[in-house]
Amino acid sequence: MIIYREVTKRFGNHVAVDRLSVPIARGEVVALLGPNGSGKTTTLKIAAGLIQPGGGEVVIGEPPQTPSSPAARRLLSFLPQRVAFPDALTGAEVVEFYRALRDVPQARTDAVLRFASLEGAADRQVSTYSGGMLQRLGLAVAMLPDAEILLLDEPTAALDPDGLSAFYALVERRRRDGRTVLFTSHQVGDVERLADRFLVLVRGRLVAELTQAALRDRLAERGTIRLRLSRKPAGLLADVQKLSSGAEWDGDELVVPGPASIRPIVLDLARRSGAEIRGLVAQDGQMETLYRELVASQGDEEPVWSH
Numbered sequence: 548m549i550i551y552r553e554v555t556k557r558f559g560n561h562v563a564v565d566r567l568s569v570p571i572a573r574g575e576v577v578a579l580l581g582p583n584g585s586g587k588t589t590t591l592k593i594a595a596g597l598i599q600p601g602g603g604e605v606v607i608g609e610p611p612q613t614p615s616s617p618a619a620r621r622l623l624s625f626l627p628q629r630v631a632f633p634d635a636l637t638g639a640e641v642v643e644f645y646r647a648l649r650d651v652p653q654a655r656t657d658a659v660l661r662f663a664s665l666e667g668a669a670d671r672q673v674s675t676y677s678g679g680m681l682q683r684l685g686l687a688v689a690m691l692p693d694a695e696i697l698l699l700d701e702p703t704a705a706l707d708p709d710g711l712s713a714f715y716a717l718v719e720r721r722r723r724d725g726r727t728v729l730f731t732s733h734q735v736g737d738v739e740r741l742a743d744r745f746l747v748l749v750r751g752r753l754v755a756e757l758t759q760a761a762l763r764d765r766l767a768e769r770g771t772i773r774l775r776l777s778r779k780p781a782g783l784l785a786d787v788q789k790l791s792s793g794a795e796w797d798g799d800e801l802v803v804p805g806p807a808s809i810r811p812i813v814l815d816l817a818r819r820s821g822a823e824i825r826g827l828v829a830q831d832g833q834m835e836t837l838y839r840e841l842v843a844s845q846g847d848e849e850p851v852w853s854h
Contacts, residue, residue: 550570579591594607623696626697651693663687681705773828
């Protein structure tokens, strides 16, 4: 549904997107991750037809269309990172304005206000809305057309609990319906819960592309097992360090980092040492840690989740 082919975009001397090539299939939910200034918003806006690439191309839909074409625009709905609406209008008036602009049935107004849990505040002026309500209003507007493709820039950044619930339901329903969602997020939980695939951008370059299965494998490789033992048997640590050089004692706990595949061997070594195993905790690695490793490998030592 979306194909980036060697897409490059510069703003002066700054390279925002650097030769990005990636396909996004119908029905996929894909998350764009990266530190501040990594090119995620520019990547979305190029797909939305709001920014023209300096090199390469993006095509949308089947048959392929350029993003600026009327046929492609009918397939898309875009939610910007920061939503802003006229303060004097009510929530219902905002939705009605965009409904008429997108030429969708009038019944959609009430439907999207219910979806965003704003039906009780529809007649209030936007100036009285909280930040979470404004973000929910933005989601309501994005939901007006029955679009094949949703492009969402930091959709959960200011969402309150009602908005988060609506957003999760939206993405899961879109996936079931075979629709495509491309979104950016700085919330690790959102990404792990929702995305089928993760694209990590650093300084405009695609540095990692992981499916859910690949992510699980990578996190398992970075896991840790902690064994609380009745004593510290002589030689046990040295034996375990042959499997994991980072193994160490932490009080009465033997802490062993490494893939899940070594855990049965560690347990067997501990049992054969004669010590009693009094506690065991096994954990896979954390996605944020993996993300930081990927970014640091590109020379960015202090990555942060982008807004």
